[in-house]
Amino acid sequence: MIRRTFLTGRRVFFLGLRCFSSGGEITADAPADLTQQASLYVHWPYCLRRCSYCNFNKYIPRGDNAHVMTECLQRETEALLQLSQVSSITSVFFGGGTPSLAQPSTIAVILETVSRRVNLSDEAEVTLEVNPTPVGMAKLEDYCRAGVNRFSIGVQTLQDDGLSLLGRDHNSHQALRTIEEARRLRPGRVSVDVMFGRPHQTVGSWERELSELLRACDDHVSLYQLTLERGTRLFQQVHQGAVAVPAEDETADMYQCARTTLQQHGLVQYEVSNFARHNAVSHHNLSYWKGRQYIGVGPGAHGRFVPLAEGGGVREARTQTLEPDVWIREVRRRGHGTRRRIPLHRLELLEEALAMGLRMTEGITHKHWGMFSPQLGLREVFGSSADVQELLHSGHLILDDRGLRCSWAGLALLDSMLPALLVELETQIPQRSPVEHGAEGRRPPPS
Numbered sequence: 162m163i164r165r166t167f168l169t170g171r172r173v174f175f176l177g178l179r180c181f182s183s184g185g186e187i188t189a190d191a192p193a194d195l196t197q198q199a200s201l202y203v204h205w206p207y208c209l210r211r212c213s214y215c216n217f218n219k220y221i222p223r224g225d226n227a228h229v230m231t232e233c234l235q236r237e238t239e240a241l242l243q244l245s246q247v248s249s250i251t252s253v254f255f256g257g258g259t260p261s262l263a264q265p266s267t268i269a270v271i272l273e274t275v276s277r278r279v280n281l282s283d284e285a286e287v288t289l290e291v292n293p294t295p296v297g298m299a300k301l302e303d304y305c306r307a308g309v310n311r312f313s314i315g316v317q318t319l320q321d322d323g324l325s326l327l328g329r330d331h332n333s334h335q336a337l338r339t340i341e342e343a344r345r346l347r348p349g350r351v352s353v354d355v356m357f358g359r360p361h362q363t364v365g366s367w368e369r370e371l372s373e374l375l376r377a378c379d380d381h382v383s384l385y386q387l388t389l390e391r392g393t394r395l396f397q398q399v400h401q402g403a404v405a406v407p408a409e410d411e412t413a414d415m416y417q418c419a420r421t422t423l424q425q426h427g428l429v430q431y432e433v434s435n436f437a438r439h440n441a442v443s444h445h446n447l448s449y450w451k452g453r454q455y456i457g458v459g460p461g462a463h464g465r466f467v468p469l470a471e472g473g474g475v476r477e478a479r480t481q482t483l484e485p486d487v488w489i490r491e492v493r494r495r496g497h498g499t500r501r502r503i504p505l506h507r508l509e510l511l512e513e514a515l516a517m518g519l520r521m522t523e524g525i526t527h528k529h530w531g532m533f534s535p536q537l538g539l540r541e542v543f544g545s546s547a548d549v550q551e552l553l554h555s556g557h558l559i560l561d562d563r564g565l566r567c568s569w570a571g572l573a574l575l576d577s578m579l580p581a582l583l584v585e586l587e588t589q590i591p592q593r594s595p596v597e598h599g600a601e602g603r604r605p606p607p608s
């Protein structure tokens with residue numbers, strides 16, 4: 162009955178949801194205790210080459226503009242911190258693109274800018290994504306000096322033929338050495354990204370890969386299911402029949418196999434695609450799943466925060482200009498390169514809280530839900546839906562004194578359960594006032 166789907170770690174920014182235009186009547190403000198702090202994402206938009214599967218916002222640099230990028234990232238960080246009026250930044254994540262192409266001094270400048278403007282605790286998690294090439298590895302120590310205290314390494318696979326199919330510019334030996342060096346510098350704070358559902362992969366070969374990975378890895382693993390993205394070389398190769406990818410069922414088996422194997426080695430699953438030992442979870446990513454504010458700096462970066470300095474009280478989904486040269490011009494002209502702002506009203510906030518929160522194994526606690534929906538509890542929203550009852554009876558979903566969460570089996574099917582939950586949410590959330598639910602409280606059809 163439930164379609165078999167599985168999920169990847171890529172849906173961090175939940176943009177798949179319809180964006181309702183605000184009817185004007187919803188004025189529910191974001192909770193005040195959510196507006197004082199935020200996490201910070203910084204996007205480095207350059208890569209030395211294009212991996213065959215990747216459609217992220219990345220560009221091959223035409224010349225060396227490290228100086229200009231540093232200046233503009235710094236300026237935009239200042240502008241958006243000021244706009245948000247947050248008093249502290251709880252974590253920083255340097256992603257890309259390939260942020261391990263940036264100079265350690267660039268990282269230091271941005272972190273100093275944050276510290277100068279707001280509270281940034283020495284204990285705050287500061288992660289840098291690293292491509293495991295010799296160039297990246299050579300800079301790890303200097304990144305630590307700049308303030309980085311966690312590394313996320315894009316290993317993808319430890320098989321050399323697999324790496325060349327993906328168009329990666331590192332080999333397995335370099336990946337292992339980079340992991341080793343990162344663990345020496347920041348023991349217990351190194352994560353590896355690995356990908357499954359890759360061309361020519363089988364469940365058997367994936368099992369062998371996992372055991373090799375388990376010998377090398379530190380205390381955190383992120384699993385990415387390969388998505389064939391339109392416009393990439395791999396997409397074309399697969400559609401022309403030149404390269405074969407595993408069938409859907411087989412990929413689902415790979416996911417289940419990885420969950421079980423990692424768990425057996427003490428890497429506890431805490432989110433759809435994330436596993437940690439000794440509680441070495443990613444606090445930065447957890448803040449997304451918990452629906453906290455984040456500020457996105459750099460070309461194409463996404464953010465979700467209340468621009469308090471403008472006097473409003475509504476959280477916005479904000480996207481920065483994609484193209485680095487255009488973004489640079491905008492930052493120089495007006496201090497930031499924000500291209501799109503979408504206000505998130507009550508229903509949209511709850512949709513995101515639901516879709517993101519259920520990705521965590523602990524799910525959504527009553528307290529967590531209450532921050533976004535003080536009037537209508539989880540039981541009130543979902544208790545009366547026949548579709549949701551069915552998910553509870555089948556054991557895929559659990560609603561109890563702790564809150565709402567997926568069971569072990571349900572987590573692999575989250576994508577197929579969400580529509581029923583979102584429909585119920587839309588039905589139950591009144592538009593004008595909390596007492597007005599029922600037919601009149603429903604959102605008018607989009608015009």
Ligand SMILES: C[S@@+](CC[C@H](N)C(=O)[O-])C[C@H]1O[C@@H](n2cnc3c(N)ncnc32)[C@H](O)[C@@H]1O
Nearest residue numbers: 214215217257258259290315354385386387388
């Ligand atoms: C966009 S990359 C940025 C970090 C770094 N450049 C790297 O490649 O590791 C972050 C993660 O997204 C994954 N990713 C990119 N495109 C993907 C796709 N089409 N399907 C699944 N994962 C993908 C990458 O493999 C990588 O581990």
Ligand SMILES: *[C@@H]1O[C@H](CO)[C@@H](O)[C@H](O)[C@H]1NC(C)=O
Nearest residue numbers: 170173202254256383434446
């Ligand atoms: C964690 O957050 C970073 C920064 O936004 C993102 O690039 C990465 O894909 C996330 N990891 C997972 C596994 O969701």
Ligand SMILES: *[C@@H]1O[C@H](CO)[C@@H](O)[C@H](O)[C@H]1NC(C)=O
Nearest residue numbers: 246247248249277278279280
């Ligand atoms: C840092 O935090 C303290 C205590 O929470 C607060 O009083 C102070 O204003 C914050 N600093 C800035 C620059 O916001």
Ligand code: SF4
Nearest residue numbers: 208211212215257258
């Ligand atoms: S996967 Fe990483 S290194 Fe490869 S093109 Fe995408 S962002 Fe760049």
